[in-house]
Amino acid sequence: MQIDPTVLLTILGMALVTYGTRVGGLWLMDRVTLSKRMEAWLSYIPGTVLIAIIAPEIIKGGPIGALAALATALVAARSGNLLLAMIVGVGLVWSLRTLLGWV
Amino acid sequence: MRLTNKPMDNAPHNDEPLSFNLSGVWAGVKQSIPINIGVFTYGLVFGILARQAGLSLTESLLMSGLVFAGASQFTALGLWVAPLPVLTIILTTLLVNLRLLLMGAVLHPWFSRLNFFQRYVSLFFMTDESWALTMSQFAKGKRNAAFLLGSGLTVFVAWTSATGIGRTIGSVLQDPSRLGLDFAFTAVFIALLVGLWKGKADILPWIVAAIVALIAAQWLPGKWYILCGGLAGSLIGALRHAD
Numbered sequence: 001m002q003i004d005p006t007v008l009l010t011i012l013g014m015a016l017v018t019y020g021t022r023v024g025g026l027w028l029m030d031r032v033t034l035s036k037r038m039e040a041w042l043s044y045i046p047g048t049v050l051i052a053i054i055a056p057e058i059i060k061g062g063p064i065g066a067l068a069a070l071a072t073a074l075v076a077a078r079s080g081n082l083l084l085a086m087i088v089g090v091g092l093v094w095s096l097r098t099l100l101g102w103v
Numbered sequence: 104m105r106l107t108n109k110p111m112d113n114a115p116h117n118d119e120p121l122s123f124n125l126s127g128v129w130a131g132v133k134q135s136i137p138i139n140i141g142v143f144t145y146g147l148v149f150g151i152l153a154r155q156a157g158l159s160l161t162e163s164l165l166m167s168g169l170v171f172a173g174a175s176q177f178t179a180l181g182l183w184v185a186p187l188p189v190l191t192i193i194l195t196t197l198l199v200n201l202r203l204l205l206m207g208a209v210l211h212p213w214f215s216r217l218n219f220f221q222r223y224v225s226l227f228f229m230t231d232e233s234w235a236l237t238m239s240q241f242a243k244g245k246r247n248a249a250f251l252l253g254s255g256l257t258v259f260v261a262w263t264s265a266t267g268i269g270r271t272i273g274s275v276l277q278d279p280s281r282l283g284l285d286f287a288f289t290a291v292f293i294a295l296l297v298g299l300w301k302g303k304a305d306i307l308p309w310i311v312a313a314i315v316a317l318i319a320a321q322w323l324p325g326k327w328y329i330l331c332g333g334l335a336g337s338l339i340g341a342l343r344h345a346d
Contacts, residue, residue, distance in 0.1 A: 002159035002160075002161055002162070004162070007187065010187055010193065011162065011166045011169060013189065015171075017196055017200070018171070018172050019226075021200040021203040021207075022203050023207065024207060025203070025204040025206065025208035026210055026211055028208065029207075029211035030211070037344055040341050040344035042208060042211075044308050044340035045337045046242070047305055047308070047312075047336075048309060048312035048332065049206070049312075049332075050235060050295060050296045050299065051296065051309045051312040051313050051336065052313070052316035052330075052333045052336070053316075054292045054296070055316045056320035056328060057289040058289065059317060061286065065286065065289070068283075072290045072293045076297040082137050082294045086287060089286055089287075089290030090282075090283045090290055091283065093285075093286040094283030
């Protein structure tokens with residue numbers, strides 16, 4: 001057991017603000033009533049947030065990343081199997097990188 | 104796990120029952136296995152970097168267990184110098200995690216019907232991964248809100264155990280990208296996106312989200328691009344939505 005008091009304080013502070021962001025959205029929504037348009041706005045968020053997470057990752061991955069992304073999407077759409085889609089995507093990235101000598 | 108492409112109604116109707124029980128927790132546990140391969144890999148990397156930054160094993164485990172938010176923990180390690188800039192690290196953590204506010208708000212149609220403990224315990228386990236999986240469940244018409252807790256618990260176990268292992272063994276897994284494991288998260292999120300597709304109305308918001316995220320990733324530090332892209336795309340969607 002080795003804990004520095006300043007480190008502990010920092011970690012507790014980080015934990016507190018993070019939990020605040022986790023509960024804050026729901027807490028706030030309990031206290032405001034949304035218009036239809038606002039509800040429509042929230043309904044678009046899951047998709048747009050996911051797109052925003054992956055777009056830079058795909059670009060960072062270069063042609064191999066783009067190809068693997070396409071394959072993953074196709075497998076997911078055709079099979080509906082999340083694990084299979086992931087294995088195909090990761091497997092493709094791994095094999096192409098190995099084949100092409102680490103891009 | 105099955106994903107569907109059929110159009111769905113995003114918000115639940117008031118007369119539809121919403122459950123919160125063990126079968127929901129279990130469904131969350133089972134369906135989180137693919138995503139946890141990615142979580143575990145990143146946890147190992149975090150543990151290794153935490154060691155390099157000078158955190159003890161106990162401190163590393165405390166951070167992963169109490170903060171439990173990968174992106175902000177990596178950012179904190181980047182700021183980890185002596186003397187420790189305590190306030191800077193805490194404020195940066197807040198900024199990096201602001202996206203969780205938005206994600207929590209999106210859960211409201213379902214979670215507003217849970218009791219105090221169900222809500223505020225479940226929300227501790229809300230991560231990008233467990234949230235995305237939960238939303239895809241709701242999108243398919245599943246009505247068990249305990250899914251988030253089950254999914255989040257597995258992410259928690261994967262993240263903290265990998266942190267401990269990474270901190271202990273140091274540098275065995277030098278380069279996860281060699282195995283293509285850096286693509287695991289992206290792959291899972293792509294598969295989840297396929298399940299969230301509702302139809303043509305999504306095209307423009309998704310394109311805008313991607314473009315804004317790409318621009319923001321170029322110019323802004325940390326994870327701001329997620330919030331920027333997600334907000335821009337969804338606002339475009341809402342603007343086109345007639346009242």
